[in-house]
Amino acid sequence: MSTVKDAIAQAVEGMGDELDALSRRIHDHPELGYQEVQACAWLSEFLTHKGFKVETGVGGVATAFRATIGSGAGPTIAILCEYDALPVIGHACGHNVIATAGAGAGAALAAVQAELPAGRIQVIGTPAEERGGGKVELIKGGVFQHVDCAMMIHGFDRTILHQDLLGIVSVTFEYTGKAAHASVDPWVGVNALDACIQTFNAISMLRQQMRPECRIHGIITNGGAAPNIIPEYAASTFLVRAPRIDTMWELHRRVVACAEGAAKAAGVRLKMSQPENVYEPLRRSRVMLDLFAANMKTTGLVEDPPIPDRLGSSDVGNVSQVIPAIQPMIAIAPTGTAIHTREFAEAAVKPLARAGMLAAAKTMALTTFDLLAEPHRVEAAKKEFAQRAS
Ligand SMILES: [Zn+2]
Numbered sequence: 001m002s003t004v005k006d007a008i009a010q011a012v013e014g015m016g017d018e019l020d021a022l023s024r025r026i027h028d029h030p031e032l033g034y035q036e037v038q039a040c041a042w043l044s045e046f047l048t049h050k051g052f053k054v055e056t057g058v059g060g061v062a063t064a065f066r067a068t069i070g071s072g073a074g075p076t077i078a079i080l081c082e083y084d085a086l087p088v089i090g091h092a093c094g095h096n097v098i099a100t101a102g103a104g105a106g107a108a109l110a111a112v113q114a115e116l117p118a119g120r121i122q123v124i125g126t127p128a129e130e131r132g133g134g135k136v137e138l139i140k141g142g143v144f145q146h147v148d149c150a151m152m153i154h155g156f157d158r159t160i161l162h163q164d165l166l167g168i169v170s171v172t173f174e175y176t177g178k179a180a181h182a183s184v185d186p187w188v189g190v191n192a193l194d195a196c197i198q199t200f201n202a203i204s205m206l207r208q209q210m211r212p213e214c215r216i217h218g219i220i221t222n223g224g225a226a227p228n229i230i231p232e233y234a235a236s237t238f239l240v241r242a243p244r245i246d247t248m249w250e251l252h253r254r255v256v257a258c259a260e261g262a263a264k265a266a267g268v269r270l271k272m273s274q275p276e277n278v279y280e281p282l283r284r285s286r287v288m289l290d291l292f293a294a295n296m297k298t299t300g301l302v303e304d305p306p307i308p309d310r311l312g313s314s315d316v317g318n319v320s321q322v323i324p325a326i327q328p329m330i331a332i333a334p335t336g337t338a339i340h341t342r343e344f345a346e347a348a349v350k351p352l353a354r355a356g357m358l359a360a361a362k363t364m365a366l367t368t369f370d371l372l373a374e375p376h377r378v379e380a381a382k383k384e385f386a387q388r389a390s
């Protein structure tokens with residue numbers, strides 16, 4: 001390890017208490033997507049203090065930020081932070097750890113700024129991962145236009161270099177029928193809830209013909225006003241996921257057909273929402289993953305066996321479709337602790353989470369350093385990106 005790389009790792013270690021405190025502060029004040037005002041302010045303040053030039057509201061997103069150090073020459077490497085929480089269960093996805101690992105990696109590089117090769121480092125704050133697709137807005141807003149490579153980590157119950165992410169599209173169905181007294185004149189009513197339930201039944205049958213790596217899951221958001229009224233209005237929202245964008249849209253088409261058939265059967269009017277921001281699958285960057293894996297060996301992170309059937313989605317997938325990007329999963333909770341649970345929220349501020357966060361910060365900082373020091377690796381990542389379809 002070069003002496004600069006030693007200094008980077010030591011810088012992360014030296015900021016351990018500070019980063020842990022920041023992680024706890026974000027964890028203890030959970031904010032939903034696009035409302036992460038405090039987390040955005042705390043992270044911006046931290047990075048400004050460490051020598052970054054920080055811009056907030058980038059890409060037209062109020063709670064996004066971009067912190068930059070370095071010169072205009074050489075590649076631009078981005079380290080991504082997320083800091084939104086979930087409704088009711090708070091930081092059960094551990095985004096407080098993502099945020100502080102990213103900010104810590106940036107701060108460690110800033111600590112050795114005089115010895116950094118040419119190029120720019122950007123720590124980018126990306127809001128609303130859980131819902132709303134903040135990164136999709138930032139892509140549209142041009143935030144990644146001049147970035148060559150991007151990386152982030154996600155907390156998990158084990159360490160996995162690359163975990164596939166499914167493409168995901170959301171669809172909302174609204175059914176409108178006709179109200180009637182459910183006992184006196186039921187034959188006068190047109191039952192919107194029947195269409196809603198029939199949609200679920202048709203989709204349950206569709207699931208049997210679906211590839212196992214695809215997912216369809218939904219809830220009824222409105223099931224009528226009272227049991228003695230034939231429901232004149234009902235609504236449901238589904239999420240449709242698949243490992244490829246084309247198969248995701250094909251599955252979406254079949255889900256829509258289920259709702260259309262159900263609406264026809266019940267004689268109700270169907271209104272469908274336009275899809276919100278679609279989350280795309282995660283493309284691999286072998287070049288970046290290899291570099292990250294090599295640095296893991298020096299930071300104490302040990303890769304666990306892959307678990308190909310536990311599949312989620314994230315808007316970092318969209319970033320990976322426009323530039324080389326990676327999202328290794330880092331153990332921050334005991335094995336078997338699933339994300340989006342109250343147990344994971346509790347684990348996200350325990351000593352294991354601190355250790356995972358610091359090791360991840362080091363690994364990202366060292367990987368960023370390598371990309372700046374050996375720009376041919378950036379070129380190799382871009383070449384691989386241009387050649388591989390997925
Ligand atoms: Zn999540």
Ligand SMILES: [Zn+2]
Nearest residue numbers: 093095129154
């Ligand atoms: Zn998450």
